[in-house]
Amino acid sequence: MYDRTVKPVPPRPTSGLRYRIETLLGITGIKMAKYRTAWGPAIMSQLQVVWRPHVISILFFEGLLFGFGIGINVTNAVFLGEEPPVGYAFNASIIAGLYATPIASDLPSSFDLNFPFILRYLSSLAK
Incomplete structure (x- = not known):
């Protein structure tokens, strides 16, 4: 998942078919959650x-x-x-x-x- 605002830019954890499946299932989003705003401040x-x-x-x-x-x-x-x-x-x-x-x-x-x-x-x- 690409986001220009993420600092520092995290490395891509996996590649190929596994990355696509993880992105489809939401696993990539869970891994990227630590780089994003928490739920409390967002709400x-x-x-x-x-x-x-x-x-x-x-x-x-x-x-x-x-x-x-x-x-x-x-x-x-x-x-x-x-x-x-x-x-x-x-x-x-x-x-x-x-x-x-x-x-x-x-x-x-x-x-x-x-x-x-x-x-x-x-x-x-x-x-």
């Missing part, structure tokens, strides 16, 4: 980043957005599938097609951001 560094107030507030806000997005999608599917006094009685294929609406609305913006020359060309044809 604590992640928690130290998440524990900062601005990161926690961002994660909380994103969690709320995700929860409301899932709730709206599920409610929309149930509401559209119900019979007419309550809903619209759409079948499953129509409801599945409605899930593609946000994706279809995102395509023009991604074309504009990634390929602006295409939209400039198409708008010049419309004039």
Whole structure:
């Protein structure tokens, strides 16, 4: 297993077919563990980043957005599938097609951001 950041560079313990089998089974990783960061500092560094107030507030806000997005999608599917006094009685294929609406609305913006020359060309044809 090659890693540029390991100091000092350890010698390759085995070679050939045995090295490949050891790497496949994870034995090489176990042998190289003494040259890497221990589990404690590796996990604590992640928690130290998440524990900062601005990161926690961002994660909380994103969690709320995700929860409301899932709730709206599920409610929309149930509401559209119900019979007419309550809903619209759409079948499953129509409801599945409605899930593609946000994706279809995102395509023009991604074309504009990634390929602006295409939209400039198409708008010049419309004039």
